[in-house]
Amino acid sequence: MKLDVNALGTFYRMAREGAGLAAGRLTSMTGVQTRVGVTKLNFMRGSEIRAEIDDGSEKVGVRVELSAGLEGHSIIIFDRDAALQVVQTLVKEAASEEFDEMDQSAVTEVGQIMTNGFIDGWADVLGTVIDVSTPDFIEGETAEPFFGDLETAPSDEDLALLFRSQIEAVGREIGYKHYLLPEHDSMSEILERQRVDGSDGIEYDKLVGFDKLAQQGATEVASAVTTLTGIETVVEIRRLNFVSLETIPEEIANEKKVGVAFSFDGTPSGYLLFLFDEASAREIVEATVPSPPDNEFGEMGTSAIKELGNIMASGFLDGWANVLDTTIDHSPPEFIHDMGAAVIDPVVIDLGENQEYAFVFDTQIQAADRAFDCDIYAIPNEDDLERALNDLDVDRVEDAKTTAEFPVDEVESDT
Amino acid sequence: MKTYGSEPGAPTPDPIQVGISEFYITAEDVTLKSYGLGSCLAVALYDADSGVAGLAHVMLPDGDSNEDSDGNPGKFADTAIRAMLRQMVEAGATYTSVEAKIAGGSDMFEFESFGEAVGKRNVDAAREELDKLGVPIVAEEVGGQRGRTVEFDASNGTLSINSSEDESGVTEL
Known part of the structure; x- marks a missing residue:
């Protein structure tokens, strides 16, 4: 199919x-x-x-x-x-x-x-x-x-x-x-x-295989957060959605969010966003900065959140790249502290030039013992995703390495 | 597009939410609201004489070069402005007395892949189309790097802007 x-x-x-x-x-x-x-x-x-x-x-x-x-x-x-x-x-x-x-x-x-x-x-x-x-x-x-x-x-x-x-x-x-x-x-x-004549489409089995890996990638990200912050986190919800682009900002709560955004390039290319509510972002700063500043979202806090985002992004995308047997590079992190919808609409607009719909890999990570919520949105460029999946060897799914390397030293030296 | 079950006699919600790629025209005294504009642009049109108002929440600049714009004019600055203006005239507005206010069009990120700033392109496209149609922009709050939520009071044409950076309050245009 x-x-x-x-x-x-x-x-x-x-x-x-x-x-x-x-x-x-x-x-x-x-x-x-x-x-x-x-x-x-x-x-x-x-x-x-x-x-x-x-x-x-x-x-x-x-x-x-x-x-x-x-x-x-x-x-x-x-x-x-x-x-x-x-x-x-x-x-x-x-x-x-x-x-x-x-x-x-x-x-x-x-x-x-x-x-x-x-x-x-x-x-x-x-x-x-x-x-x-x-x-x-x-x-x-x-x-x-x-x-x-x-x-x-x-x-x-x-x-x-x-x-x-x-x-x-x-x-x-x-x-x-x-x-x-x-x-x-x-x-x-x-x-x-x-189906449109001449369109390749995506094999259903390949989507199923890829989704399985995305699941492991999400687990890796949760464990990276735990390693770096000491906050015990688990993947709470993970879904693969197909939506019209306009739906994506509408779904995000209108409260202020703290986020780290990346563009990534390769097969596939696209955007990756980590969105925290303000309380969760404060938890990160308190957990990673030795003497937490008064203003959590000042320079020091911002840089701590960006670094964590950087490591989460590598974990997420390395997992994809390993399975797809390709390289996916990501941009430096962009820090944002703004209304939920406003944070994601530039990405939607950029993708909207060439596509009407998007597959959204939607993941939520939560902590058991405190308020910690992180929503992850990975939105690949649709043509690239189709190409990447059609090249995917489903047999690789079972043995692909999805564990990413996390350069922990780098973070400590930066904070 | 949002669907309102608009049966006769059913109450009109207030405020009326105008989502991305949507526009709404009204001659009633209601409030039209668009949440969390980043690079998207709110275009508010108002004819004080007839009290007909419209708000669009546009996503992309150029519908004329996009084949999808027929089915979804509200998505693009140029086609949304024309469609709104036409419907406002049908609802009793006088073309020549319609005035515009615009808000939004921020550029929050500096990704290389974005090429030319996406927010600015929306603002430029709206300015160009309004100019072409002879609709004056009487006020604007555009650009920068911040999100905005806008409320358009259709009873008097006031556009209130709530910005994430300006916690002290609301800017009224």
Whole structure:
């Protein structure tokens, strides 16, 4: 199965149109203003999907089977509390604490309206008809009741393509997760049909292989942070997203961020950004500068953060370069302390000259014992990524060395 | 593009968020807001006589040489300004009394790969297009190396700018 950016773009438009129609239908049913937030395509492993659902909280969901133009299953899952809120916000003034039969039928109705909205949007974009079965209401705490019995459910190592979107009602996000699990054949047929003639596309297996390595690279970065700062960190979230460029700044919180940005050059080229919230950046300065200055973001603090960024960037990109058997050089670090979106929009603009969409390798590193959050955005130039992946020998994935060398001495002498 | 479920009778959100590559035209007394402009540029147009206002959050300078601009005029400075002006006139504005205010277009990074400064190119493109159309720029807050969040009050044409470096408050244009 080959992924072509044009075909993925079609899927992206499906996700957006679907969410738009779903939101519009909710509005017309309830009279409550709704708005579509960030939409993205998200590649996720079966094991990660299961882990996401198995968080111990009770969930309710609505599942339908799709046939004709697109075969598979569409499942909307709400946290039980969120579902009650939806019922409260949208359907009646005050829902009872208990999840009674009326609430259940209200959630099924909301789920069905949203599902129909999504699917009508997809059918519009694909220019086809998609048939929908009657909805099933499902309750459970794990992934099992929601798609354990489905052949289309991805195995632990498979990357499933998920549609992610947010819908807000009266300024408040409606918390739901939406999974489209297409039949493999139906999906490849659609991808094939949407492909631009002459485009190489990316082998799905290669993307899966590369993503696995990106995961190891992220782990390396987390351990580099731990080595240099003594702050115990782990990779909390790691996703490969396919989004329209405009979505990238919108997703970043509007608070002030401290960041280190790099451009990198090679196959692939692109941009790499590490963004810390202010508290986390202060932690870094306190942990790495022997006698922390009063102004954490003065010259000394800035240089400490830049150096850490430098080492994280080498770790991240060396991992990629090793797997791809190539060299990727990165620029000196650029320090930024500014509004989240403003930090990333120059990069989006530069890439936007030649591409509309981007693969974003999105990683979040957190500390267990204190407030420490670092968001990593690696955004390769799309043509370069396609070329790099097509050269990738998937067999190398198993034995490639992803551990990068961290020149620790250099940091100490600089601080 | 953002989709608002705009059914009759549903309340209009306030402020209305104008995301990257979007623009919004209104004759109502609402606030239009764009968050975290870096190298992106906010173009605010206002006709005081009719009270019709518009805000665009543009990303790239030149739509005329880009084949995608038909489907997404709000993405480019030149096409966004023309589309806004046309829609404002349709909404009751008088072409000759429309005035412009612009904000944003910073250059935060000095990467070699950026070539000519991306923020400055957006500012230049907007100036050129507004000049071509005969729309005067009555105020501006552009360039530098800082992010800005802008709020455009559609009831009186005031453009308020919140800059990350200016913690003391808000600049009003």
